[in-house]
Amino acid sequence: xxxxxxxxxxxxxxxxxxxxxxxxxxxxxxxxxxxxxxxxxxxxxxxxxxxxxxxxxxxxxxxxxxxxxxxxxxxxxxxxxxxxxxxxxxxxxxxxxxxxxxxxxxxxxxxxxxxxxxxxxxxxxxxxxxxxxxxxxxxxxxx
Numbered sequence: 001x002x003x004x005x006x007x008x009x010x011x012x013x014x015x016x017x018x019x020x021x022x023x024x025x026x027x028x029x030x031x032x033x034x035x036x037x038x039x040x041x042x043x044x045x046x047x048x049x050x051x052x053x054x055x056x057x058x059x060x061x062x063x064x065x066x067x068x069x070x071x072x073x074x075x076x077x078x079x080x081x082x083x084x085x086x087x088x089x090x091x092x093x094x095x096x097x098x099x100x101x102x103x104x105x106x107x108x109x110x111x112x113x114x115x116x117x118x119x120x121x122x123x124x125x126x127x128x129x130x131x132x133x134x135x136x137x138x139x140x141x142x143x
Contacts, residue, residue, distance in 0.1 A: 036061030
């Protein structure tokens with residue numbers, strides 16, 4: 001069983017392919033997308049994605065816009081923003097829009113693994129709370 005199901009989104013194909021391979025070697029299941037639009041399509045097809053690693057600067061639908069759509073359609077999916085450029089405004093906006101964290105490229109593998117592990121733990125805790133609330137609601141109706 002994998003540690004987490006991760007979607008990597010970046011317009012730099014070589015970065016995505018290399019990072020995907022490195023995560024898979026560490027027992028993560030990965031999917032890839034090379035644009036914001038493609039990321040949303042992958043999320044629609046694959047309901048098991050838990051964490052998205054999302055580049056901020058991409059042509060077409062940028063990272064912040066993609067983040068906003070992900071949280072609108074898939075509110076429990078955690079998103080870690082990546083940027084190769086120092087852009088405090090986009091970091092602040094990303095955090096306001098619900099990003100789990102914001103990291104600068106180049107990112108160390110140990111750092112991204114730690115962040116993904118934290119993010120998936122948060123997602124799973126939210127899911128468990130939802131399940132417990134539903135169980136409580138069902139049992140209270142029967143009483």
